Amino acid sequence: MASNSCGGGSDRQMAAQHRLSVIAGHLQRPSGSNTAILAAECKAQGSKPFVSSERRTVPRRRQEIMKWNGWGYSDSKFVYNKKGQAEFTGKRYKLSGMIIPGLKDWMENTFGATLQHKTTATPALNSTSVPPPALNEAFMEELKSTGVPFSADAEDRVFRAHGHCLHEIFALREGKIGRVPDMVVWPNCHNDVVKIVELACKHNVCLIPYGGGTSVSSALECPPEESRSIVSLDTSQMNRILWIDEKNLTAHVEAGIIGQDLENLLNESGYCTGHEPDSMEFSSLGGWVATRASGMKKNIYGNIEDLVIHIKMVTPQGVIEKSCQGPRMSTGPDIHHFIMGSEGTLGVITEVTMKIRPVPEYQKYGSVVFPNFEQGVACLREVARQRCAPASIRLMDNEQFKFGHALKPQVSSIFTSFLDGLKKFYITKFKGFDPNRLCVATLLFEGDREKVLQHEKQVYDIAAKFGGLAAGEDNGQRGYMLTFVIAYLRDLGMDYFVIGESFETSVPWDRVLDICRNVKARIVRECKDKGVQFPPLSTCRVTQTYDAGACVYFYFAFNYRGLGDPVHVYEQVEHAAREEILANGGSLSHHHGVGKLRKEWMRETVSSVGIGMLQSVKDYVDPNNIFGSRNLL
């Protein structure tokens, strides 16, 4: 490491040496022995140097297993088979290989989308449509001598040119390629990142860190005006658990690790982080830290800011990190909070110490049906007030309940129509519930078996006060299982002229009902105004509860047949929806972040002085805008 960019490093070494000599004063050593203290001797007993498993989700050439123009694994997708039935292909998911009998009718009824009206996506990337890379020769020369793997291959570059906003995927399906990175590099460790950042600063190359590539805020889009060479810094090969500390229940992990790998590896030792964002199959630790991620089971494990103990980030000014792994400090403003939420604009997060917990003894799903959404929200609010929320509790509105039904796989040989199945469900279980008003909450409890059963009783008792009826574990479990396949559904939609997106907010309790009603209504109105031919799907779900409010998640999709510029219509409606959210007291984002998509509202969100503070940090840390994604500000 050249000393000019890592001055902090040698300060830190001197401080560490000084500390070792202070502690050495206490150790009784037999005369004649070597008095030098090795760092390893100071390591906490109970630390396990972790041998990383070979198996990792994300290979360097991601396109070998993942779609280049859609969500997730190439082998997994929704299709209509020859009989006109919806199927989910592949072998990776519980739903894989199954027929979903209700989906076709649901799509037809909800969107007016029929099998006759099919779009064609560009099946494979046409390399000639990709601009040749604008390589910075001096940078490349020095990079070669570092030994860090790199590529200027068109497929590698295009793969990392986007996240998963609708407009990004739509453009790829049309074969439209905008500004893409000129090169991809794959650092293997923190020191590789230090070298790359140093070289980028030296040769004025634009760096865009790339973790899981799951951004839905246009954060990964390459700014079209960027004239310097853009290098995508892919962290996926920097993915080891460096150590597990069983005494302190922490793990020190390289930031390129993907969520599912992190949990699987920790599980091997009987631990977990419990951080399970819906994107966890593909998203990375560094990405979570950079975007202030939230996980499904945050009620037990906390959000990312509750999980991290120590962060290391490489910036143009050098490495930033605290010297201590204490659980909570008062040492001025918390610099971790300058890093969390910086969305790739300040540097590359390389290593993180996270809290871990023993894998819970017992897990139990559940579900509750409420007569209407208002009662459901009131129940969730009371559960939050009593501070007895399960690991996860989510309340979907009536449309999502119906949607969930449509996704039920066929498990018997008798073909049941969507409506028949629904009717049957009502008659046998929920006499008196209005099928067009009822909604469902899905629950997940985990922990010691005895405590879980007690907890479960407490929650169901509260639900009963709001007219809620227990609807069984299966419905709960299925709700959570669907979480990971929902994202694949958009690709199916786009095959049949349906486009859509999810977006989210956090809002105080007393605004939850208003925001749900007003935003959904606004979406419907705007679609009508903009000439959308069929009424849109406009639906919401309360996905997280807090003391002072909740997270609300919206799905919005419509059939764009007959529209000249469907993406433009979509963007206008989404924009209006966000205006409506803000007007109703909701936040700009609960966990997706700002990226470029929501920059325009940053000033009113944090005030001019807040913008000034963020800008001043950026100007200091990265005066030449090496980390030039142009997110946030």
Added chain:
Amino acid sequence: MASNSCGGGSDRQMAAQHRLSVIAGHLQRPSGSNTAILAAECKAQGSKPFVSSERRTVPRRRQEIMKWNGWGYSDSKFVYNKKGQAEFTGKRYKLSGMIIPGLKDWMENTFGATLQHKTTATPALNSTSVPPPALNEAFMEELKSTGVPFSADAEDRVFRAHGHCLHEIFALREGKIGRVPDMVVWPNCHNDVVKIVELACKHNVCLIPYGGGTSVSSALECPPEESRSIVSLDTSQMNRILWIDEKNLTAHVEAGIIGQDLENLLNESGYCTGHEPDSMEFSSLGGWVATRASGMKKNIYGNIEDLVIHIKMVTPQGVIEKSCQGPRMSTGPDIHHFIMGSEGTLGVITEVTMKIRPVPEYQKYGSVVFPNFEQGVACLREVARQRCAPASIRLMDNEQFKFGHALKPQVSSIFTSFLDGLKKFYITKFKGFDPNRLCVATLLFEGDREKVLQHEKQVYDIAAKFGGLAAGEDNGQRGYMLTFVIAYLRDLGMDYFVIGESFETSVPWDRVLDICRNVKARIVRECKDKGVQFPPLSTCRVTQTYDAGACVYFYFAFNYRGLGDPVHVYEQVEHAAREEILANGGSLSHHHGVGKLRKEWMRETVSSVGIGMLQSVKDYVDPNNIFGSRNLL
């Protein structure tokens, strides 16, 4: 408000107006009615505009009820009466008016401090020893027209020239007055603060915000090199609860409110914040936010960063605040964390929205005796691992156990000597425990009665696994009661040649025992080296537990008879103790903060890049160093 310093204000008004018009679109209004929407109509139902009680702890002229050269209320102090017994004067505390029979012997045995050797503190401030105020005439002229109360009275200025570090109080007792503020101002509300900050910027006056005055980091000391007029901005009269929102369980409060007033006022409505720092009788909400305060019952209510929903701060660049009261957001780096920990260097915090909770139904104290400190720490670690910590759990070492005994008030007519009482305690209860090794944990449970009793059983069962024996509610309750009188004890010590201080750290679990042993031993060694005649009191307590570590609190005091420069000796020993803490993996501070006292370690604590970030924020927000306390950086 002049627009140049509060540009954000009119942006915010425009944004709010826009939002009201968006929401207005949904309201059905009978024709002919006024379509203007009043802000009040948009207020959440269930908000109670709060009528502030007249009674507040802190009057403008604090010296009317508080000591000018010691801790707390003037009417409350430890003294030795004519019979040579220790008494606690006044009527405010449970201990008030009581004899403490064991204290004299304990002081004699611990410090070699006898009644014969008494110091004399300067009884009253000699105004002639106070430099005349260096008033900025132009500032004063404009200030007068604002109507904000002010004073250049020597007593008012001296009162606000210090916190409660040893060297500050020692100097006052010797009648030594250093640099003091030139004026004191008492804003009544946020708008007053805006005016004051504006004028200070215009006339280049140094502002030092003053909340409770309880800083123990030299944060309130006026920099001697400061040549501009220094104005102490006393927030104590800006102390109302502006509203309580029962739907969202939040309260919007002016930042000058003192802890005990906040809780008492909220209690009147059946609520509390539950934030109970040991300083809560005198410390302020603004001070807590500025220093990242921690409260005794953080296990239930959280630390300050968990309690705040919204913060408003007035800076030279204008007002900084978020636009939303959502419970948790991803909108870039969290600007609240630029404010929390800024220790008065960026502006004045004026209003805070905090979470509130219903006052718990039931409270129960408890205590556990352990055979030794190691077992006690192991128990606390296990309680943390199981995530079943009570509202409060604290483990004191053997010396503090003995100290606690010495503070037992006389409740019967039979005079029991300190040692007799101790022996009696052992023989009747804890046969087999070594009196020189045993230690005590004090516990506080609160919540629903049924849950509390269940919880209590769980914790005592864990304690039993580590050789712990329940020692009754009384011992627990007394331990917590003593919390608020301990600070008065230092003044008694200083009357008899004993000086001392507390300091704290946070540390990972696997370092707790090492840090306790090594720091206490280091203190003893350093005192010996520096010529302290009698062995010092060097004792510690684990006061908070977290998933990944604990907060450890040290008391250190010694008899300084025979030393030429006792404060200098004290400072050298404290410095060495902090070096020892850092060398053993402890943090620079868990909750006291950095101030000026611990600035020298900031670079190694947050790294050079971290310092650069903090400096860049300071340079942007306050380029002329109006908030010139020189804390942190």
